[in-house]
Amino acid sequence: MSLVLDVRDATKVYGAGETAVHALRGVSLQVEPGDYVAIMGASGSGKSTLMNIIGCLDVPSAGEFHLDGVDVGALDDRRQAVLRNRKIGFVFQSFNLIPRMTAVMNVELPLAYGGVRPAERRRRALAALELVGLADRVNHQPNELSGGQQQRVAIARALVNSPALLLADEPTGALDSTSTLDVLGIFDRLSAAGRTIVVITHEADVAEHAKRVVRLRDGRIIEDTRLAPVDGLPPRLKEVTA
Amino acid sequence: MSAVEIVRFAFRGLAANKMRSALTTLGILIGVAAVILLVAVGEGSSQSIQRNIQQLGANTLTVSSSTGGGGGFRMARPQQDGGPRTQARPLTVDDARALADRTAAPHVSSVSPVVSATSQAASYEGASHAVQQVVGTYPSYFEASNKPVAKGTYFFNDDVLAARKVVVIGQTVAENLFGALDPVGRQITITGVPFTVVGVLKEAGATGGFQDADDVAIAPLPSVQQSLTGFGPLDQILVKAGSADDVAAAQAEVTSVLDQRHGVGGAVAADYQILNQATLQETVSAATSTFTVLLAAVAAISLLVGGIGITNIMLVTVTERTREIGIRKAIGAPRGAILGQFLVEATLLSLIGGLLGVAIAVTGAQFTIAGITPVVVPSSVVLALGVSVAIGLFFGSYPANRAAKLRPIEALRFE
Incomplete structure (x- = not known):
């Protein structure tokens, strides 16, 4: 079975000489399809750098990175953009919806850049919003939505392209506990449906929802724990659906 | 990502900040309107001067003593x-x-000696009017100086030989002395000397900047010499080729x-000089075209300033929307789409400004400006519009390029 993520001995150095910062000191991580991985670490552990590399927003200084079988390091700028568009769905801590565009327009955006026809785009965007339970909010602009609703729109936008990987960076960091549960519930259901998810977080509560927890410290993986089998259900699915 | 899509994104971007877009557009609008309108005013004044010169008579030479x-x-x-x-x-x-x-x-086909007296008081039954110019000459003067008679008749060589006191008056004189009455056959006095009106000149039309060509009275040469100027030297000899x-x-x-x-x-x-109408016309048209170029240059500067305004506002927009650019890039917008969006935004600003500027200039050209009827020159419209679009592309390319080159991680981190 081909791996969704295959990071091999990746290092990342910012700056040079004496002021050089070693954000990653040789990280290897393989993620199989259908897995739900939480990457944990305190700030400065290198998790944001790892997330940027996994998200094709940055390339490692050394080492290799394959996303869904594609060697990302060998791609130019334009192809990396295409890869981000097709293979990755981003969910950010601060939602990062585009202001003054309605929910459905925000969700359509990746499809627009992917060259999907308007009618088809609208249909898929509405389906994705339905999936996150926002069918009644499609024509609201981000400033008319609560934080939890905005994050659900962001998840819909991340899913609309059916990406190989859903990559979430502190998805619940800016949410209250109710909205946090909503969002984690959506992730658990997506995982149960077979979606590959990588969540970067520093909250143990969030990590407990994943099937596998990877801990980073000082640019190295120090712990890799499996909470549930890859082809099984996420461990706390029952709680969130109850 | 189709071109239509990019234009739609650009429109949405402009609509998001309507006040700012409108003000930026205003800069280009003023520039384009100024170019078209000032060129139109220059062209209008040039044409009116040309008309004035032509009214002096074609194919004529004016000899005057120096x-x-x-x-x-x-x-x-x-x-x-x-x-x-x-x-x-x-x-x-x-x-x-x-x-x-x-x-x-x-x-030489005709020669008309001319004496003239300025500001002569003329009166008719209590009505009086200071005639700007009383001309004493021969009948050939009417043809040579392009002054046809609208009512009545010219005077003839007999009148000249007999020094009869007859006069042909201009429209302004007729209106001031007679009002609605028919002046032909009536007697007026010019500085106390009675003259019989035999004809009224066709209206030449008051034309900007020049003296009123209708405020004249034309009488036989010896009559004017006897009563007004004396038998001194001639003021001019009008020669028609x-x-x-x-x-x-x-x-x-x-x-x-x-x-x-x-x-x-x-x-x-x-000790004399000859004024050739054709030469005069050439000289004047060279002068007026210099004038027009000068006006256009001043206007072009305002267009340039408008263009710099576009760069300025697009740079602000790009900085302000850095995060948005980061998001778009993270979800897979290629560099070309970002570049296109901001370039189209800048070009739309200048194009809309240009079109509104043309509309305003064409509307403004319907009115008389400083006594001049502007004449819109089509090439100036095309040029001003073309330049405004080019300005959008040129001045928008720097900010757009900056937007396209932003790295997504940095753009996303931007607050």
Whole structure:
């Protein structure tokens, strides 16, 4: 079975000489399809750098990175953009919806850049919003939505392209506990449906929802724990659906 | 990602900040409107001056005496003898007769000696009016100076020989003295001397900047000399050439006849000058086109300033929307789409400004500006519009490029 993520001995150095910062000191991580991985670490552990590399927003200084079988390091700028568009769905801590565009327009955006026809785009965007339970909010602009609703729109936008990987960076960091549960519930259901998810977080509560927890410290993986089998259900699915 | 899509994104981007877009557009609008309108004013004034010159009469040469020049120089030092002449000779009726000689000047078709008196009080039954110019001349003057009669008739050679007190008056004089009455056949007095009106000139139309061409009275030469100017020198001799092609030949003939009669040649400078309407027209049109270019240059500067305004506002927009650019890039917008969006935004600003500017300029050109009826030059419209679009592309390319080059991680981190 081909791996969704295959990071091999990746290092990342910012700056040079004496002021050089070693954000990653040789990280290897393989993620199989259908897995739900939480990457944990305190700030400065290198998790944001790892997330940027996994998200094709940055390339490692050394080492290799394959996303869904594609060697990302060998791609130019334009192809990396295409890869981000097709293979990755981003969910950010601060939602990062585009202001003054309605929910459905925000969700359509990746499809627009992917060259999907308007009618088809609208249909898929509405389906994705339905999936996150926002069918009644499609024509609201981000400033008319609560934080939890905005994050659900962001998840819909991340899913609309059916990406190989859903990559979430502190998805619940800016949410209250109710909205946090909503969002984690959506992730658990997506995982149960077979979606590959990588969540970067520093909250143990969030990590407990994943099937596998990877801990980073000082640019190295120090712990890799499996909470549930890859082809099984996420461990706390029952709680969130109850 | 189709072009239509990019234009839609650009429109949405502009609509997001309507006030700012409107103000930026205003810069280009003023620039384009200024270029078109100022060129139109320049063209309008040029055309009106050309018309004025043409009204003076086509194919004509105006000979007038020059009291300055070489003659004047010698007059200032009368003690120095040996000079061939101490005083410029005035133009006389004999000069005019000599010019009318068909053998000496075959290309001259008519000669009209002219004396004129300015601001003469004319009155009719209590109504009075100061006539700007009273002209004493021969009947050929009407044709040579392009002054057709609308009502009544000209005076004739008999009138000149008999020094009859008859007069042809301009439209302004007729209105001021007679109002709605028919002036033909009535008697007016000019500085106390009675004249019978035989005709009224066709209206020449008051034209900007020049004196009122309708405020004239034209009478036979000896009549005016007797009653108003005295039998002194002529003010002008109006010479009409046979056709436009003969003007140069006629000018040469007039020069040689007058040189002979006035003893001009060698060290003696001419004591008269010849004004050629064609030359005058060329000189004036060269001057007015310089004027138009100057106006256009000033306007072009304002267009440039508008363009810099676009760069400025697009840079602000790009900085302000750095995060948005980061998001778009993170979800897979290629560099070309970002570049296209901001470039189209800048071009739309300048294009909308340009189109509105054209509309305003064309509307403004319907009104008279400072006594000049502007004439819109189509090429200036095309040029101003083209330049405004080019400005959008040029001045928008720097900010757009900056947006496209932003790295997504940095753009996303931007607060």
